[in-house]
Amino acid sequence: EVVMTQSPATLSVSPGERATLSCRASQSVSTNLAWHQQKPGQAPRLLIYDASTRATGVPARFSGSGSGTEFTLTISSLQSEDFAVYYCQQFYHWPYTFGQGTKVEIK
């Protein structure tokens, strides 16, 4: 099973600042990597797939990069609605697996 490791566990950011979240896979997943956002009491929401493709309706301030084992989600200018938990997920090897999440909180 591919282990996905996210860092940091918690990221404290001021509104308007840039946030950079990292995700590492225990083996190569090529670009078969997605990012999901989850707010308290809500279901996750797809943000990015294929490592860098924004899902429908996702603002341009969200961008993804990386391939192989190292991936990054960048939020260029944090808005109030962006404070949430972010999960990376690989879909290259079955079973598909998620990271443990990075919580982006208000500084």
Add this chain to the structure above:
Amino acid sequence: EVQLVESGGTLVQPGGSLRLSCAASGFPFSSHDMHWVRQSTGKRLEWVSAIGFAGDIYYPDSMRGRFSISRENARNSLYLQMNSLGVGDTAVYYCARALRPGVIDYWGQGTLVTVSS
């Protein structure tokens, strides 16, 4: 509008069984792979099962033998039969649609399964 509505979650005793349902609407259900993913309190998301639009079925090794996924395209419905439940199965269970293999683009709101005596 794509909608996925799960039902069937409840309190069940260890060793018991439960059947979850997911009612789908707003898209051609028979054309999409569907998934069950669960989330325990404070823990990461975990894949439970997947069923392709053609009926192919996948389970992680940890779920195989106890869980059974099925779909009924005529009713736009997805199901998860869970047997021999243990406290470790306590979680919110999400029904999810795949945009294409492995890419979940819509999630239901989830149904809570609590396994406790």
